[in-house]
Amino acid sequence: xxxxxxxxxxxxxxxxxxxxxxxxxxxxxxxxxxxxxxxxxxxxxxxxxxxxxxxxxxxxxxxxxxxxxxxxxxxxxxxxxxxxxxxxxxxxxxxxxxxxxxxxxxxxxxxxxxxxxxxxxxxxxxxxxxxxxxxxxxxxxxxxxxxxxxxxxxxxxxxxxxxxxxxxxxxxxxxxxxxxxxxxxxxxxx
Amino acid sequence: xxxxxxxxxxxxxxxxxxxxxxxxxxxxxxxxxxxxxxxxxxxxxxxxxxxxxxxxxxxxxxxxxxxxxxxxxxxxxxxxxxxxxxxxxxxxxxxxxxxxxxxxxxxxxxxxxxxxxxxxxxxxxxxxxxxxxxxxxxxxxxxxxxxxxxxxxxxxxxxxxxxxxxxxxxxxxxxxxxxxxxxxxxxxxxxxxxxxxxxxxxxxxxxxxxxxxxxxxxxxxxxxxxxxxxxxxxxxxxxxxxxxxxxxxxxxxxxxxxxxxxxxxxxxxxxxxxxxxxxxxxxxxxxxxxxxxxxxxxxxxxxxxxxxxxxxxxxxxxxxxxxxxxxxxxxxxxxxxxxxxxxxxxxxxxxxxxxxxxxxxxxxxxxxxxxxxxxxxxxxxxxxxxxxxxxxxxxxxxxxxxxxxxxxxxxxxxxxxxxxxxxxxxxxxxxxxxxxxxxxxxxxxxxxxxxxxxxxxxxxxxxxxxxxxxxxxxxxxxxxxxxxxxxxxxxxxxxxxxxxxxxxxxxxxxxxxxxxxxxxxxxxxxxxxxxxxxxxxxxxxxxxxxxxxxxxxxxxxxxxxxxxxxxxxx
Numbered sequence: 001x002x003x004x005x006x007x008x009x010x011x012x013x014x015x016x017x018x019x020x021x022x023x024x025x026x027x028x029x030x031x032x033x034x035x036x037x038x039x040x041x042x043x044x045x046x047x048x049x050x051x052x053x054x055x056x057x058x059x060x061x062x063x064x065x066x067x068x069x070x071x072x073x074x075x076x077x078x079x080x081x082x083x084x085x086x087x088x089x090x091x092x093x094x095x096x097x098x099x100x101x102x103x104x105x106x107x108x109x110x111x112x113x114x115x116x117x118x119x120x121x122x123x124x125x126x127x128x129x130x131x132x133x134x135x136x137x138x139x140x141x142x143x144x145x146x147x148x149x150x151x152x153x154x155x156x157x158x159x160x161x162x163x164x165x166x167x168x169x170x171x172x173x174x175x176x177x178x179x180x181x182x183x184x185x186x187x188x189x190x
Numbered sequence: 191x192x193x194x195x196x197x198x199x200x201x202x203x204x205x206x207x208x209x210x211x212x213x214x215x216x217x218x219x220x221x222x223x224x225x226x227x228x229x230x231x232x233x234x235x236x237x238x239x240x241x242x243x244x245x246x247x248x249x250x251x252x253x254x255x256x257x258x259x260x261x262x263x264x265x266x267x268x269x270x271x272x273x274x275x276x277x278x279x280x281x282x283x284x285x286x287x288x289x290x291x292x293x294x295x296x297x298x299x300x301x302x303x304x305x306x307x308x309x310x311x312x313x314x315x316x317x318x319x320x321x322x323x324x325x326x327x328x329x330x331x332x333x334x335x336x337x338x339x340x341x342x343x344x345x346x347x348x349x350x351x352x353x354x355x356x357x358x359x360x361x362x363x364x365x366x367x368x369x370x371x372x373x374x375x376x377x378x379x380x381x382x383x384x385x386x387x388x389x390x391x392x393x394x395x396x397x398x399x400x401x402x403x404x405x406x407x408x409x410x411x412x413x414x415x416x417x418x419x420x421x422x423x424x425x426x427x428x429x430x431x432x433x434x435x436x437x438x439x440x441x442x443x444x445x446x447x448x449x450x451x452x453x454x455x456x457x458x459x460x461x462x463x464x465x466x467x468x469x470x471x472x473x474x475x476x477x478x479x480x481x482x483x484x485x486x487x488x489x490x491x492x493x494x495x496x497x498x499x500x501x502x503x504x505x506x507x508x509x510x511x512x513x514x515x516x517x518x519x520x521x522x523x524x525x526x527x528x529x530x531x532x533x534x535x536x537x538x539x540x541x542x543x544x545x546x547x548x549x550x551x552x553x554x555x556x557x558x559x560x561x562x563x564x565x566x567x568x569x570x571x572x573x574x575x576x577x578x579x580x581x582x583x584x585x586x587x588x589x590x591x592x593x594x595x596x597x598x599x600x601x602x603x604x605x606x607x608x609x610x611x612x613x614x615x616x617x618x619x620x621x622x623x624x625x626x627x628x629x630x631x632x633x634x635x636x637x638x639x640x641x642x643x644x645x646x647x648x649x650x651x652x653x654x655x656x657x658x659x660x661x662x663x664x665x666x667x668x669x670x671x672x673x674x675x676x677x678x679x680x681x682x683x684x685x686x687x688x689x690x691x692x693x694x695x696x697x698x699x700x701x702x703x704x705x706x707x708x709x710x711x712x713x714x715x716x717x718x719x720x721x722x723x724x725x726x727x728x729x730x731x732x733x734x735x736x737x738x739x740x741x742x743x744x745x746x747x748x749x750x751x752x753x754x755x756x757x758x759x760x
Binding site for chain 2: 010011023027032033034035036037038044045046047058059060061062064065066067077078080081083084085086087088090100101102103104105106108109110111112115118119121122123124141
């Protein structure tokens with residue numbers, strides 16, 4: 001059975017590195033894996049999404065509405081935007097950070113309130129926390145992607161700590177290795 | 191491995207030695223990844239026409255070669271494509287073209303498969319990374335065996351998806367000696383003979399397609415047979431698995447005949463599943479096969495598994511919803527983007543702005559709203575000239591063309607030549623940010639560096655414009671709004687063609703010196719939101735006071751000119 005994970009956020013938040021690391025870890029578990037992303041126009045501070053699919057044999061590179069087992073979200077509004085892609089009872093891990101999109105900044109739209117509660121009421125399991133604060137504590141706000149993966153690892157006990165560490169070493173640039181190890185531990189442990 | 195990287199790996203393994211391309215999403219990484227192999231000479235060409243000609247020249251010189259472009263790039267390269275088809279190759283020659291159904295990063299969603307048929311050039315369509323690698327290698331073999339260029343058609347979901355591949359060794363075929371052959375000069379009798387050969391070649395390729403392993407039948411239940419290719423094959427398998435029979439086509443021009451007729455005869459109902467235009471479907475109809483296609487599937491947009499489910503009467507998964515409207519999050523110009531100052535002034539002066547293709551197309555979005563039109567690479571220059579010929583002085587005093595440095599080299603030079611030669615008092619602004627931004631920071635002929643970042647030739651934009659006949663060429667700093675405004679007023683008023691070069695490097699280029707983030711003086715802020723008019727993502731107003739996101743602000747200080755109360759002084 002193919003499993004579906006979406007990584008969503010705002011262009012520039014480091015979603016691509018997170019999907020690369022996740023794909024690497026899942027391949028190491030012996031799964032067939034497909035990772036799909038969109039480059040270009042959508043990266044300039046726009047809404048971004050990456051699809052990660054794994055299983056015995058994966059066909060489609062994308063995840064459709066009602067198919068995601070899990071959504072990892074770097075920003076709260078983005079979690080809500082992609083909610084309809086989640087299966088009923090699926091899990092959302094979301095950063096509670098709010099980044100106002102331009103229509104909100106200019107006053108043409110409002111940033112909805114109590115999104116976490118509303119997503120729960122709609123039938124999603126939600127693990128929400130200020131992961132940005134944890135990243136800052138680990139040493140850099142840019143490490144929020146690895147903090148989120150640390151939290152993600154809690155829900156996948158079958159993937160060993162050793163496998164995660166090996167993947168981080170393989171994917172992350174060497175000079176940021178220690179920072180990202182700390183970030184991963186903080187996400188997992190918090 | 192990313193689909194585009196798999197194409198580059200295929201080039202490497204096939205012994206390809208020359209790659210010339212122009213960047214364009216979603217094709218760009220093909221060439222960037224190929225450049226990581228020291229054995230392949232790789233370059234950015236000024237545009238796709240040049241790239242195709244360079245790569246074909248290398249093929250005639252005797253080495254395997256390739257070029258890569260996005261779908262609209264093939265329009266630019268169409269001129270050589272049609273005649274290269276006649277002229278043939280010496281060593282294998284591959285043209286990679288990446289379509290963008292759904293227009294994630296494009297101005298149209300044209301279907302490149304039409305070019306294969308129109309230019310009578312074989313086309314291969316991989317459906318994942320593994321096939322991208324294998325088909326690339328096979329393309330070089332087909333090119334040499336049938337003496338033809340070969341098109342490899344990618345699309346966003348194949349180019350930008352990662353899937354498992356098996357890599358092999360690089361095998362470099364010996365260089366094919368160049369031998370002068372008078373029949374290679376494409377004129378009159380030679381071209382007539384070449385056309386006859388091309389038709390013969392197409393018949394041979396049809397025969398090849400009947401039995402080659404690029405086309406594959408997967409028999410399952412015979413109540414439904416799906417004829418498909420590319421990423422649509424993956425959606426069909428996702429929805430139906432082994433439940434139905436599938437004819438998967440990898441060689442989509444020229445299309446087989448017997449293979450399709452035979453497949454159709456074995457199933458009760460035939461459905462053609464293809465994104466964009468009904469090309470496989472029309473072919474089936476010509477063969478007299480009764481099929482469903484665009485009567486049930488859309489022509490517009492990208493497919494997905496739910497779309498296939500819906501159109502073929504399968505159940506769609508249940509979804510979760512909340513009541514609130516979710517505000518959109520359109521892309522924005524980066525904080526500190528040098529284009530912002532230009533578009534702010536254009537907005538303020540209420541100019542008619544004929545825009546072009548690049549990051550700066552974002553100038554069209556709110557709150558700047560400073561773009562009226564755009565079409566294709568270079569149209570800002572030539573289109574503006576035509577607009578001004580229609581409106582005369584009324585247009586010339588209010589209208590500008592806006593074009594980036596890379597786009598200007600690609601297709602703007604001929605347009606401004608027309609302005610100078612045919613004398614409209616048009617004003618073109620060249621946004622020189624020292625990089626090709628939107629496609630992910632590629633070098634170009636104005637940056638002084640080549641694809642690998644090594645020192646290279648550098649176009650002198652001021653000297654070029656003067657040489658083309660512009661007496662009025664001036665350079666402005668887009669962070670200096672007063673200077674920009676003065677220049678714009680003077681050049682619009684001038685009774686002569688003029689060029690304004692807005693020069694400042696993209697803030698995202700490594701090594702660009704940034705200022706200190708601003709620290710707003712909240713006690714001076716009256717909450718008037720004047721600073722919000724420039725649409726900077728680092729600025730927000732909360733509880734009536736301005737806030738600066740210090741992780742985004744690079745201290746360009748453009749916003750300080752907006753504030754009359756000194757709340758944004760550094």
